[in-house]
Amino acid sequence: MSTDALSLDELCDRALAGDGRAEADLFSALRVRFLQLAKRRVQTDHTEDVVQDALKIVCHRYRERKQGVGILVWSLTVLRNVIGNYYQARQRERQHMDFVSELPRDAAGKDDPLEEVMAGEGDLAIREAIAELARRFPRCGRIFFHLLASLQRGGSTQDVSTRTLQAVQQEIPTLTRNGFYTALHRCRAHLRAIWDQRQGVPSHV
Numbered sequence: 001m002s003t004d005a006l007s008l009d010e011l012c013d014r015a016l017a018g019d020g021r022a023e024a025d026l027f028s029a030l031r032v033r034f035l036q037l038a039k040r041r042v043q044t045d046h047t048e049d050v051v052q053d054a055l056k057i058v059c060h061r062y063r064e065r066k067q068g069v070g071i072l073v074w075s076l077t078v079l080r081n082v083i084g085n086y087y088q089a090r091q092r093e094r095q096h097m098d099f100v101s102e103l104p105r106d107a108a109g110k111d112d113p114l115e116e117v118m119a120g121e122g123d124l125a126i127r128e129a130i131a132e133l134a135r136r137f138p139r140c141g142r143i144f145f146h147l148l149a150s151l152q153r154g155g156s157t158q159d160v161s162t163r164t165l166q167a168v169q170q171e172i173p174t175l176t177r178n179g180f181y182t183a184l185h186r187c188r189a190h191l192r193a194i195w196d197q198r199q200g201v202p203s204h205v
Contacts, residue, residue, distance in 0.1 A: 006025075006028060008070070008071050008072050009070055009072075011071075012026055012071040015079075018085075022096055025189075027059065030055065031055060033072070033075075033076070034051045034055065034069075035047065035051055036077050037079060038050050038079070046086065049178075050082055050128065051079075054075075054078050054082040057077050057082065061078075062074070062075070065172055071155060086178070089178040089181075090180070129194050130194050131145050132189065132194050133187070137190055138196075139183060140186070140190055140191070143164070143183060144187065146163075146164045147160070147164045149167070150163040158170050165177065165180050169181055
């Protein structure tokens, strides 16, 4: 039976009852609406990522939504939350895009471990700190593995960061650019905490 004349709520009801065609039509219709809204709120090169992230959440949770709330109203709330997270990530990216920049010094005036890595120091203490980082946080270990490999190839800061991003995305295809820089910022903080601990300095994390 055709679902063309059904409302979104009717499609949702049928999808909840196990109608696969209705579910496909429901998400197709929601995608159209999400794109219309996201294009007005998000930069063009990030629109698709935002829409896909919102649709994934709706797909996983729409069966659990509170009864009495229309599927469109509920889904748009999900989209608005995803867009809000996007702007937060963009703000963090603007603050930390240049991951070679120096982190705050501690009271004892110790150098930042990542700065020493970027400067090519690579002494035993730094290598051991990175090895501990990899044990505690495997994804951070992979990011720093590719970062160091990119550093060895040389080039500008942008060259290093772009190669690192591309290498990490080959291992984690679902990782967005925003997600990468957010993860990198967290890994920097983890490395700094490990470094401070090893140096006997109170952690900043």
